[in-house]
Structures are given as structure tokens and as C-alpha cells.
Amino acid sequence: MTPLHLCLLLSTGLFCLGLVAVLARxxxxxxxxxxxxxxxxxxxxFIAFWRFGNPSNATDAPILVLFxxxxxxxxAAVGLALVIAIYRHQRNVRVEDATRLKG
Amino acid sequence: xDLAVENIWLIPALPLxxxxxxxxxxxxxxxxxxxxxxxxxxxxxxxSSFALGAxxxxxxxxxxxxxxxxxxxxxxxVDLGFLLDPMAALMLVMVTFVGLLIFIFSIGYxxxxxxxxxxxxxxxxxxxxxxxxxIANSLLLLxxxxxxxxxxxxxxxxxxxxxPAAALAARKAFITTRIGDLGLLLGMIWLYDAxxxxxxxxxxxxxxxxxxxxxxxxxxxxxVIPAATAIGLLIFCGxxxxxxxxxxxxxxxxxxxxxxxxxxxxxxxxxxAAGVFLAARVVPLLSLDLGIPDVPFHALTVVAWTGAIxxxxxxxxxxAQSDIKRVLAYSTVSxxxxxxxxxxxxxxxxxxxxxxxxxxxxxxxxxxxxxxxxAAHHEQDLRALGGLREKMRATFVTFAIGMMAxxxxxxxxxxxxxxxxxxxxxxxxxxxxxPLYIGLFGALLTAFYMTRLVAGVFYGKPRSEAAEHAHxxxxxxxxxxxxxxxxxxxxxxxxxxxxxxxxxxxxxxTPHWEPSHILAEGGALMFGAILxxxxxIGLGYVLYGRRTRANATDPDPIxxxxxxxxxxxxxxxxxxxxxxxxxxxxxxxxxxxxxxxDRHVWDxxxxxxxxxxxxxxxxxxxxxEEVVNAGFDAGCDSLRGTGRSYSRNQSGQPQSYxxxxxxxxxxxxxxxxxxxxx
Numbered sequence: 001m002t003p004l005h006l007c008l009l010l011s012t013g014l015f016c017l018g019l020v021a022v023l024a025r026x027x028x029x030x031x032x033x034x035x036x037x038x039x040x041x042x043x044x045x046f047i048a049f050w051r052f053g054n055p056s057n058a059t060d061a062p063i064l065v066l067f068x069x070x071x072x073x074x075x076a077a078v079g080l081a082l083v084i085a086i087y088r089h090q091r092n093v094r095v096e097d098a099t100r101l102k103g
Numbered sequence: 104x105d106l107a108v109e110n111i112w113l114i115p116a117l118p119l120x121x122x123x124x125x126x127x128x129x130x131x132x133x134x135x136x137x138x139x140x141x142x143x144x145x146x147x148x149x150x151s152s153f154a155l156g157a158x159x160x161x162x163x164x165x166x167x168x169x170x171x172x173x174x175x176x177x178x179x180x181v182d183l184g185f186l187l188d189p190m191a192a193l194m195l196v197m198v199t200f201v202g203l204l205i206f207i208f209s210i211g212y213x214x215x216x217x218x219x220x221x222x223x224x225x226x227x228x229x230x231x232x233x234x235x236x237x238i239a240n241s242l243l244l245l246x247x248x249x250x251x252x253x254x255x256x257x258x259x260x261x262x263x264x265x266x267p268a269a270a271l272a273a274r275k276a277f278i279t280t281r282i283g284d285l286g287l288l289l290g291m292i293w294l295y296d297a298x299x300x301x302x303x304x305x306x307x308x309x310x311x312x313x314x315x316x317x318x319x320x321x322x323x324x325x326x327v328i329p330a331a332t333a334i335g336l337l338i339f340c341g342x343x344x345x346x347x348x349x350x351x352x353x354x355x356x357x358x359x360x361x362x363x364x365x366x367x368x369x370x371x372x373x374x375x376a377a378g379v380f381l382a383a384r385v386v387p388l389l390s391l392d393l394g395i396p397d398v399p400f401h402a403l404t405v406v407a408w409t410g411a412i413x414x415x416x417x418x419x420x421x422x423a424q425s426d427i428k429r430v431l432a433y434s435t436v437s438x439x440x441x442x443x444x445x446x447x448x449x450x451x452x453x454x455x456x457x458x459x460x461x462x463x464x465x466x467x468x469x470x471x472x473x474x475x476x477x478a479a480h481h482e483q484d485l486r487a488l489g490g491l492r493e494k495m496r497a498t499f500v501t502f503a504i505g506m507m508a509x510x511x512x513x514x515x516x517x518x519x520x521x522x523x524x525x526x527x528x529x530x531x532x533x534x535x536x537x538p539l540y541i542g543l544f545g546a547l548l549t550a551f552y553m554t555r556l557v558a559g560v561f562y563g564k565p566r567s568e569a570a571e572h573a574h575x576x577x578x579x580x581x582x583x584x585x586x587x588x589x590x591x592x593x594x595x596x597x598x599x600x601x602x603x604x605x606x607x608x609x610x611x612x613t614p615h616w617e618p619s620h621i622l623a624e625g626g627a628l629m630f631g632a633i634l635x636x637x638x639x640i641g642l643g644y645v646l647y648g649r650r651t652r653a654n655a656t657d658p659d660p661i662x663x664x665x666x667x668x669x670x671x672x673x674x675x676x677x678x679x680x681x682x683x684x685x686x687x688x689x690x691x692x693x694x695x696x697x698x699x700x701d702r703h704v705w706d707x708x709x710x711x712x713x714x715x716x717x718x719x720x721x722x723x724x725x726x727x728e729e730v731v732n733a734g735f736d737a738g739c740d741s742l743r744g745t746g747r748s749y750s751r752n753q754s755g756q757p758q759s760y761x762x763x764x765x766x767x768x769x770x771x772x773x774x775x776x777x778x779x780x781x
Contacts (some may be wrong), residue, residue: 023761
């Protein structure tokens, strides 16, 4: 069991937690939290592969992770704005009720 | 031949052109219309006078005619022609003169009517048609003008067509005269078949000349009735309709719904005169069967009896009328009966004499009535009038002259001489003396009802607001009355037994001045007639003149004495009801029958064909829907079903979409792991 394996196991567990939160929770804010967990699992993978993997492209990965975190923050802002819009529209934030955007 | 005789066609053409021009002028152009109508009529009068003068100055008994072909039918030619003989010339002058005065009177009478332009257009057409009828030298041309007269009378009687009564009266006049016209048309066709011509005079080949008359005697008749009698009676049918003879008299009193000048024109100068004129014109034809031994009856006998019955009927019915114009209308019916009686007993000259004098005094009476009606704001019930003697001096004096002429007051008035002439002719009739006694009784009634009329309108106290405020009319209305009154007096002296100028002029002999003739021929009859007129007027005075009715609702003296008789007379002896119950019901039944035939038989056949087409249509529709469309529909349905089943997966729930993605990820991962990643 190498440190890389341990890191990948952690990130897989984190990803599965996030996925379960996205699939099972009804509250839109909790769904957004699940999405953030999944994104962070991906970021851990990036860092783990940078730290324990091939040393040839050593400097690139933390920058990619920084970008990823920034995009996640922006995405969270957009997501929260959508949640507020949904709340205004249907007086709650239950995801299963927000079906009106289907074509 | 001078200009007027050569251009005789101008006399009817001028009013006709005036009518045409007025028809296209604007409604507001009242003065133009009046000028055209009166001007054309005046010119026609001048031309007619010239034509009469030319005839008087030429040989006695001459006539001028010009014929021209109208169109060709197969091998034959239909000719029309114009004829100017003494009878036509006298009629022309009478119609144009009386017509002109009526036109002038109408200027005053119609001054408040918005449609006066149309009125003068119709009046001109009426006069033109009558003038054309007079100068026709062909039964066909006469028939054409005859129908035009009928049309114009329809238009004029129904001039105030917004009144339902007027529209009804116009229709009644038109249809009733049409019944007679059918007879005339049939007689005309038969005559053409028998003689091959419809011209009256054609150098020996006209229907009133010896050649065709002889041919007519030879032609086959109808069973025991010879052709001459049948044709004569058919032509007489037309005269019965037009002249309001029994049994087709019913339209004449209703024709009073028109404006009063129209009544004057219809009853004096034009329409009703046409029938008597026709009968007098075809006298050679009517009297043809007198030469045939053992015929069941002669045409002229029928004419005489029809005239006698009409004379009596009209006089009896006139007694109980309360409308001024209706009294005069029934009086016209009665007088026309006298004229027909005269034609029937062989005195067509007396008939024309009476026609001319009657035209004057009857138009005078009608215009006088119009003057009263105009002054009294269209009050024409003699029970509601009264006391107009002082208020309307000129109208009263002229009306009284007309009344005395109609009643036959002796010596001074024209009606006396012409009625005497007719009574003398009736007295000399071989077949029967009854028409004479009917005529005498009619004269009694005539004097009686005219006295009643004058007493009711002019004597006593005014019995209504309108009569109270009546006043004399303008000169445009009184001057024609005065001229007609002069004519009503003077015309009689042209035909007295002492100097029978008129009779001689008509028959083509030279008159002689022989005063002794007044008494020599039937002096007793004359005194009897004078006595009868005296009794009639006296009776009228006793019942109506001595003590006039106090107010409009009082019963008539006769009504108090004989209520049943009076009611029958007021109901006009039920002729209208009788016709309604018989002729009209028969017509309705025929109408209902043809309606039923139309609906169920003819329409049924049409509907059968239609339903055949409809069935074809239904069949093709079924094929289309069940066979062709069904295939497409099935295909469409299956496509739609697929789409529906797919669309069920789009729930709009984002989590279900993500679940799909997650499942797919798991499957992908399993494939990679189990398949052995390279």
C-alpha cells in the first residue's frame, strides 16, 4: 500500500460521499454541498498524482488545482444564485419540485 | 293634308318624350318637370286642335291613316299605323284639353308633395299612352298603348305607395283590368288568325272594312257561337275591364286611393274612356253578327245588357258612399254603363257624345273634389265637411255646374243632351225596353245622389275642424275648374237634336238646323226624363238639403228608415267579399296545389337526383377515411407512441439525470476493471 493508493482511496470515498449527497438529498443547498465534495475529491487526485507520480511535469498541477478551486467558488456562487431564484419561484428549495425547466 | 295631320304621331310622342326627360331629372327640379309636362301637353293640344280643324274643313266623313311595317314574322308582316278620323280627332282634343287642365291643377294640388317630379313623369306617360291609343290604326298598337295605360294607372293609383291601401288598390286595378286584357289579347289573336291583319283601315283590307269582315263571317266559330260573336265578345272583355263594367267594376272605386288629379284623369279623360273608345272603334266588328240568322245571342246584346246592369249598379252603390271621391267613382261606373248601353243598342255616336261631355263634367267634379280636399287638409268624408258654400265660392259654383251636368238638368247643361241621346237610342232598341227603364231609374238615382253630395259638402254647418278652416285655393287650381265648367255647359250645344253637329261630324254627314227636332223625336221621353231628374233632385233636397245633418256621426236619413238596405249598400253589395270567397279562394287553392306539386313532385325529383350525388359523395368519403387515411393514421400513431414513451424519461428532475450519469459511470468502471485495463 503506497501513499498514492491511500490518497486515491480517500478521494474515492470523498467522491462517493458527494455523489450520494447529490443523488439522495432533496434540499438544493445540500445538493450543492455534494457537488463541492466531488470537486474537492478531484482536486485531491490532482495533488496526489503530482506529489507521488511522474516528476517530469512537476510545477503544473498546483496551478491547475488553484484554477479548479476558483472555478468551484464561481460555480458555487452561480449555484446559490440559482437556488435563490428557485426559492423565489416556488417558495421552497426542493430539487424534486423544480421540474419546470424541462422542454 | 296639313302638317298636323301628317305628323299625327307627334301628339302622343310629345308627352312621351316629356315623361322620358322628367324621368332623368333630379327630384328637386320640380319647375323643370312641370314646364316639360305642361308644355308638351299644351303643344299636343295645339296639334290636336289643328288636326281637328283640318278634318272639319275637309270633306265630311274623311279619315287619314298611314301604315308602316313593324317587323316580319315568317312570310307575314306585322303592320302598325296611325289613324285620324273624326272620332279620334274629337277624342284627341278632349284628352289633351282636359289633360292639360288637370296637369295645371296638379301644380297646385301637388305643391306640398316631395315627389311631384315623379308624379308629372307618370302623368305624362299616362297621357301619352292614351293619346297613342286614340290614334292607333292597328289593334296591336292599340293594345300596346292599352297596356301602357294600365301600367301608368298602376303607378299613379299607387303613387302614395307608402299607404298600404294605395298599394293594394293599385294592385287590384292592375290585376282586375288584366283579366279583361286577357280576353282582348285572345280576341286579337283569333282575329289575326281569321283575317290575317290587325289594321283597322288598310285600303279595303283592314279588319273594319268589308273584305276581312266577310272573311270573318265565313270562319268557323265555337259550337253554336259564330266566330264574329266570339271575337267581338273577347274584345269587349278588354273594354269591360278597362271601363269598369260589371262584373269587373270593383277596381274603380278603390282607384280613389291615388291623388285626386289622377282620379280625374282616370275617370274622365283617359283610362275608363279607353274601354268605351275601343268598343266604339270596333262597332263594325261587334255588329257583324247582327246579319247572321239564328245565333243564340248577339255580341251587341251582351254589350247593352252589361251596360244597363253597370249603369244601375253604379248608381245604386253611389247613394250610400260617404267619401266624396267614392260617390264620384260609382257615378263614373254608372255613366260608363250608359255609354256601353249606347254602344250596345247601336248608338255608338251617342256613346262618344256622352263620353266627351262626361269627360268634361266628371273631371270638373273630380278637380272640384280635389279642391275641397286640398282646402280641407285631406278630409274627404262628406259627413265631416259641410258649409263650404261661402268659404269656397269658385269651387262651389263650378262643382254645382258639374253636378247639374251629371244629373242632367235640362237644356243648359251638356250632360242632359248626351244622356237624352243615349235614352233615345235605348228607346229605339228592338230587342227590349228594359234597358231604357233601367236608364231612367239610373237618371233618377244620379240626380238624387249628386244632390246628396252637394248638400253634404257645401250646405249646412261645417262639421269638422278641417271644414271650419277651409278657404279657397289659388288661381292655378280654380282657373282649370272654371274652364272645365264652361266646357261642361257649352259642349252640349254641339249635339242637340236641333243642330246635331257632333253626330253629323262623327258619321260623316252635313248637319242641318232644325229646331223642331227637339220635340219631334220622342218628346214624351224627354219630358219624362226631365220629370225624373226633377224628382231625383227634389228627393235629394227633401232628405238632405232641407235639413242638413247636424254633426258628422248622425245616421243617414235612409239609414234610419232602412238599416238593412243601407248596410248592404255601404258594404257595396258584397262584391269584394264575393270575389274574395270565390275567385280569390280558387286562386289560393290553385296556388296551394302548385305549391304542393312544386314541393313534393318537382322538388322531389330534384331532391332524388341530389341525394344520388350525395350518396356517391358519402361513399368516396368513407373510402378515403377508412382505407387511405387509416394507414397513415396507424403509422402516425406508432410514431407518437414511441415519442411518448421516450418523453416519459424526461421528468425534469435533475437528480434522476445525474443518477443515470452515475450508473453509466459505474458500468464504465466495471467494464474497465473486469476487462483488464491496459
